Amino acid sequence: xxxxxxxxxxxxxxxxxxxxxxxxxxxxxxxxxxxxxxxxxxxxxxxxxxxxxxxxxxxxxxxxxxxxxxxxxxxxxxxx
Numbered sequence: 001x002x003x004x005x006x007x008x009x010x011x012x013x014x015x016x017x018x019x020x021x022x023x024x025x026x027x028x029x030x031x032x033x034x035x036x037x038x039x040x041x042x043x044x045x046x047x048x049x050x051x052x053x054x055x056x057x058x059x060x061x062x063x064x065x066x067x068x069x070x071x072x073x074x075x076x077x078x079x080x
Contacts, residue, residue, distance in 0.1 A: 002042050012032045015028075015029065016036075
């Protein structure tokens with residue numbers, strides 16, 4: 001997200017710099033200046049910040065959650 005937003009900001013800034021003095025594009029350039037001012041900036045992600053996550057050990061369920069009857073396991077060979 002950060003990289004995409006930075007590309008968009010650079011693109012809009014280049015447009016404004018090129019066309020702010022041109023009479024036919026001045027309105028578009030001013031609109032993009034306002035859009036840049038309204039844009040909420042995304043902070044860059046810190047890649048070198050360590051992140052650890054663990055699932056808590058679940059408590060043993062007192063009831064059976066599923067029951068299998070006539071369960072077959074197949075290997076790569078066909079049966080006759």
